[in-house]
Amino acid sequence: MTIQWFPGHMTRARRQIEDKLKLIDVAIELLDARIPLSSRNPMVDDILQGKPRLVLLNKADLADPAITAEWVQYFADQGLKALPMDASTGTGIKEILPRCKELLSHKIEAQLRKGINPRAIRALIVGIPNVGKSTLINQLAGRKIANTGDKPGVTKGQQWIKFGTDMDLLDTPGILWPKFDDQNVGMKLAATGAIKEEILHLDDIAFHTIRYMIDYYGERLMDRFGIGDLPEDTENPNEVIEVMETIGRKRGCIVSGGRVDLDKTSLLFLRELRSGKLGRVSLEVPPEY
Structure with missing residues (x-):
């Protein structure tokens, strides 16, 4: 996206x-x-x-x-x-x-x-x-x-x-720039609420943010959502999606047929991240660190 x-x-x-x-x-x-x-x-x-x-x-x-x-x-x-x-x-x-x-x-x-x-x-x-x-x-x-x-x-x-x-x-009004050369920048801006949600695919934003948190703040995810184990290979998208589905099931984001509603799950996750319910989280570090 x-x-x-x-x-x-x-x-x-x-x-x-x-x-x-x-x-x-x-x-x-x-x-x-x-x-x-x-x-x-x-x-x-x-x-x-x-x-x-x-x-x-x-x-x-x-x-x-x-x-x-x-x-x-x-x-x-x-x-x-x-x-x-x-x-x-x-x-x-x-x-x-x-x-x-x-x-x-x-x-x-x-x-x-x-x-x-x-x-x-x-x-x-x-x-x-x-x-x-x-x-x-x-x-x-x-x-x-x-x-x-x-x-x-x-x-x-x-x-x-x-x-x-x-x-x-x-x-002055907030000013973004015409083009994000690095789409990771756009993902981080979207995750923190700097871009209107109406133009976003929230499941993509949540996916990238959860993958980051698995790598750097895994215990926060486990504690907040009652997750037992986290995947070691976050480069495998199926592993990350499985974590998203676990979060959705834990929070009752279920649609007919027992499937997890990933859109609802994504919105819930991002709202909790932005409000600090996942603890104090930084999504990037200085370049030389």
């Missing part, structure tokens, strides 16, 4: 970001801590044109903490500051403004030496759909300003949001 999702408003959003870039002091790039590389738009480097950048690893409460620590070091090696956080609970939120001021310290100090009182930091927030931008904005504001939802594509336009006297934040 080939996964692509690039609605027209994403093209407009890119043009709008580029138009506003001259007003921006710092960019806040929001990634999914479970898939930091796959949730990173490869066009962003070109779009931001070298602006100082803070990377936020959102949904860190759902990611494997040991793997997240490796990602923080990975970004540090790239010359980028990365901050694990959880926009839904507010964990890590208070560190965002100090980190942005640190990135702009030379500019702020130069203004102070000239006797200029630094104005509010103008920050741009960018990220793919459903990565938590609107939730983050509402946490920063302490009230609901931006629309949120558990489906991608909620934010459709730009808006400036003022946070006290220290920061003005430009919210």
